[in-house]
Amino acid sequence: MTTVAIALAERISLISESSTMKVAAAADKLRRQGVDVVDFGAGEPDFPTPDNIKEAAVQALRDNFTKYTPAGGTQELKEAICERHAKDYGTAYKTNECIVTVGGKHVIFNLMQVLVNPGDEVVIPVPYWVTYKDVVNYAGGKCVFVDTDEDAGFTLTAGMIAPHLTSRTKIVLINSPSNPSGGVLSREEFEKIYQLTSSRGIFLMTDECYCRFLYDEEPFSIAAMPGGKENVIVAGSLSKTYAMTGWRIGFGLAPAPVISAIGKLQSHMTSNPTSIAQKAAVEALRGPQESVGVMLAEYRRRRDYVIARLRAMSGVKINEPKGAFYAYPNISVAFGKNGIHSAMDFSEKLLDQAKVAVVPGEAFGTDKHVRISYATSMEELKRGLDRIETFLKELR
Numbered sequence: 001m002t003t004v005a006i007a008l009a010e011r012i013s014l015i016s017e018s019s020t021m022k023v024a025a026a027a028d029k030l031r032r033q034g035v036d037v038v039d040f041g042a043g044e045p046d047f048p049t050p051d052n053i054k055e056a057a058v059q060a061l062r063d064n065f066t067k068y069t070p071a072g073g074t075q076e077l078k079e080a081i082c083e084r085h086a087k088d089y090g091t092a093y094k095t096n097e098c099i100v101t102v103g104g105k106h107v108i109f110n111l112m113q114v115l116v117n118p119g120d121e122v123v124i125p126v127p128y129w130v131t132y133k134d135v136v137n138y139a140g141g142k143c144v145f146v147d148t149d150e151d152a153g154f155t156l157t158a159g160m161i162a163p164h165l166t167s168r169t170k171i172v173l174i175n176s177p178s179n180p181s182g183g184v185l186s187r188e189e190f191e192k193i194y195q196l197t198s199s200r201g202i203f204l205m206t207d208e209c210y211c212r213f214l215y216d217e218e219p220f221s222i223a224a225m226p227g228g229k230e231n232v233i234v235a236g237s238l239s240k241t242y243a244m245t246g247w248r249i250g251f252g253l254a255p256a257p258v259i260s261a262i263g264k265l266q267s268h269m270t271s272n273p274t275s276i277a278q279k280a281a282v283e284a285l286r287g288p289q290e291s292v293g294v295m296l297a298e299y300r301r302r303r304d305y306v307i308a309r310l311r312a313m314s315g316v317k318i319n320e321p322k323g324a325f326y327a328y329p330n331i332s333v334a335f336g337k338n339g340i341h342s343a344m345d346f347s348e349k350l351l352d353q354a355k356v357a358v359v360p361g362e363a364f365g366t367d368k369h370v371r372i373s374y375a376t377s378m379e380e381l382k383r384g385l386d387r388i389e390t391f392l393k394e395l396r
């Protein structure tokens with residue numbers, strides 16, 4: 001067979017495949033071969049979507065709500081998003097400041113496309129969610145990475161950000177609670193960062209994907225600050241909050257010109273998010289919210305178990321996650337043993353020898369950590385952590 005060289009557009013070389021998706025594929029391949037893999041790679045709730053939400057989608061089907069909707073989402077859903085955000089956080093968005101997207105990833109991609117010019121800088125704290133770097137690069141922007149303090153739970157301060165701001169800084173992007181570290185920015189520090197960015201005309205983008213999953217603090221949105229609507233951009237998602245990863249509903253809250261620019265882009269790209277998923281999303285946002293608390297309580301129970309187990313493993317350093325459902329242990333104690341010199345080596349050997357899938361820290365900008373998702377059952381957590389413990393003990 002001859003291989004034909006295909007000249008792909010240069011811009012596609014600016015991004016690489018999501019490494020979290022790669023881990024999922026490697027674990028899945030083993031599983032299909034009949035191997036008993038414990039999967040800590042998946043960043044999605046193991047809970048089913050609550051019944052009332054599923055019922056709303058079924059009803060939408062019965063009602064033949066199966067046609068195009070406006071590209072930026074139905075008026076009904078935009079109203080429900082603004083209402084929920086107002087109830088939860090005290091904001092006052094109008095529907096022309098809101099857009100519905102095909103998941104949270106989509107809104108972040110679109111925001112970068114409509115805001116970032118070639119050479120514009122986007123400040124991103126490390127560790128960061130895997131997608132940020134690629135979507136900024138794809139828009140022609142420049143990522144400016146800011147280290148956080150691992151010893152203090154990967155904390156970030158306004159003082160750490162300030163030296164990285166330049167005349168080209170367009171956006172400071174904050175994800176709290178953080179994927180992958182579970183770190184949470186205190187309200188006080190978030191407000192200081194807001195003062196810093198808004199005083200310099202820089203957008204503060206807040207990825208609120210895990211906002212409802214906080215263990216110690218009450219959920220808040222920095223968009224509720226006075227002047228927040230002009231200076232803050234919210235990237236939101238229903239994926240984790242309502243266990244709706246497959247439904248693909250996210251949203252953006254931003255100044256109206258930003259929203260209408262995304263609307264234009266979306267009108268030529270995806271058109272509307274799936275009509276019946278939009279009806280389900282209205283029910284998620286307006287219906288009973290108890291399921292969120294039930295999930296949070298279960299995540300807390302699992303977090304406590306995972307952290308206690310990791311703390312008992314000699315040489316492993318771990319910060320207690322304050323939100324989301326990930327633990328991000330420093331596993332550099334394994335370096336120099338069994339040919340392991342990086343988190344990537346560690347993850348490959350762990351999957352190969354102990355049949356446990358974790359995501360290597362390189363995906364998130366650090367090379368001494370792995371991400372363990374505890375959005376899985378206690379039984380699976382026990383099985384996987386037993387294997388990790390044995391793997392570490394047997395390293396020579």
Ligand SMILES: Cc1ncc(COP(=O)(O)O)c(C=O)c1O
Binds near residue numbers: 175245249
């Ligand atoms: C930090 C963060 N933001 C946004 C998303 C986007 O999620 P989705 O596209 O499923 O809404 C994810 C998903 O893993 C995430 O971890």
